[in-house]
Amino acid sequence: MNIKIQSLGGVKVLHCDGSLDADTVEAFKEVSYKLINEGTNNFVIDCTEVQFVDSIGLGALISLLRRVREKEGDVKISSLNEDVKTIFEITRLHRLFEISADWKTAAKSFNR
Amino acid sequence: MSLYHHSFSVKSDPHNINSLRQWISEVGEKLELSGFCRKARFHISASLVEAVDNAIFHAHKGMKDNLIDISFTVDTQTAILEVADNGEGIKNFSPKLVSEYEEHGRGLYIINQLMSEVQSVFKNGKHHLVMKYNFNDKRVDNE
Numbered sequence: 001m002n003i004k005i006q007s008l009g010g011v012k013v014l015h016c017d018g019s020l021d022a023d024t025v026e027a028f029k030e031v032s033y034k035l036i037n038e039g040t041n042n043f044v045i046d047c048t049e050v051q052f053v054d055s056i057g058l059g060a061l062i063s064l065l066r067r068v069r070e071k072e073g074d075v076k077i078s079s080l081n082e083d084v085k086t087i088f089e090i091t092r093l094h095r096l097f098e099i100s101a102d103w104k105t106a107a108k109s110f111n112r
Numbered sequence: 113m114s115l116y117h118h119s120f121s122v123k124s125d126p127h128n129i130n131s132l133r134q135w136i137s138e139v140g141e142k143l144e145l146s147g148f149c150r151k152a153r154f155h156i157s158a159s160l161v162e163a164v165d166n167a168i169f170h171a172h173k174g175m176k177d178n179l180i181d182i183s184f185t186v187d188t189q190t191a192i193l194e195v196a197d198n199g200e201g202i203k204n205f206s207p208k209l210v211s212e213y214e215e216h217g218r219g220l221y222i223i224n225q226l227m228s229e230v231q232s233v234f235k236n237g238k239h240h241l242v243m244k245y246n247f248n249d250k251r252v253d254n255e
Contacts, residue, residue, distance in 0.1 A: 022126040059215040
């Protein structure tokens with residue numbers, strides 16, 4: 001998994017690619033937790049190039065969400081493909097995360 | 113009579129996940145069965161990943177030298193995927209959805225939603241998760 005980090009004010013957009021699964025989850029945690037330690041509380045996870053997410057990847061997203069919500073931050077998800085959206089829906093996580101059609105919309109929603 | 117059958121073993125290592133997922137997609141594409149469509153390939157490959165994750169982290173507790181046995185059989189109506197590990201198995205297999213902030217425990221629930229039938233059985237000294245996908249299953253999985 002490659003992760004490109006984009007800063008938009010106080011929001012960090014993580015443009016991820018490939019899979020977020022048991023094989024890649026440590027790389028995702030390393031990058032996102034480092035940003036938390038540096039003071040970031042608001043994240044957009046841009047999944048435009050993410051083909052697959054398993055339950056362990058979902059766990060990493062929830063872990064990130066829990067950490068930032070303790071600091072009144074949030075994690076928003078954007079651009080899920082049909083398969084990943086199915087996984088979010090059957091696990092009901094589309095109710096836990098705000099999911100946007102694109103990362104720009106998700107980033108702007110922090111200003112509401 | 114099956115159109116496809118293949119059995120093999122892999123080490124209990126997350127590095128294998130991506131290639132296993134690709135393998136299911138390639139088998140589905142080559143067989144050119146109308147029922148083994150893109151959605152079916154996703155359901156079966158995602159279930160295989162969850163079953164292998166379960167074997168790696170729960171049954172084998174991260175010990176990579178343990179082997180996971182995988183068997184995949186396809187006929188015109190069904191695909192049967194079997195994943196065997198050294199774990200103790202699952203009594204009264206009926207996975208429930210965990211609470212939304214829980215970080216673990218969704219894998220078997222996902223399999224149960226994506227596949228038509230799932231059984232946890234113990235045979236030949238190993239735990240087998242037997243997952244069946246009916247190509248004519250019209251069940252809505254994300255209602």
